[in-house]
Amino acid sequence: MIPAMRDGRSADTDRRRQRVATAIKNATKNGDPISVSAVARQAGVDRAFLYRHRDLLALVHAAELEPASQNPAGRSPVSWASLQADLANAQARNTRLISRIQQLEHRLSEALGEQAWRESGLGAPADIDELQRKITRLEQANVELAVGLEDARTDLAAARAANRELTRALNKQG
DSSP: OOHHHHHHHHHHHHHHHHHHHHHHHHHHHHTOOOOHHHHHHHHTOOHHHHHHOHHHHHHHHHHHHSOOSOOTTOOOOOOHHHHHHHHHHHHHHHHHHHHHHHHHHHHHHHHHHHHHHHHHTOSOOTTHHHHHHHHHHHHHHHHHHHHHHHHHHHHHHHHHHHHHHHHHHHHHHO
């Protein structure tokens, strides 16, 4: 390669490198979001230029992790790490909330199912103890009536037997 061409390319690379460094400084100073795409756009270079020059890429990534020194919107400076931590916390909270929602949906489903079961008349009545006591009383009354019926049958059989005896005795006399 011709020395003049080599010197021209070197000077162009140096100018690009300087523009990248200036873009990083300006973005940090202004509190603008810092990313490879944003710095390349601001510096007027391709992202490939940053990826070819690892030292510049390391500067961009380091600037991404550093909190902004001044934020024109008046908000507190935010670092990439804090945003990632906030995102991880939000995702964990979402997971907990999803689990809680599923628990509540399950409980609601059971409650609505139980209510529908009761209202349909197919379910057990709420006053089951009272019904059990009533069944017990009716069974006792049934046993007492059965005993009374047996006594009445015994009395009837005895009365019939006495009536037959009296009828025979009258028939013999007469």
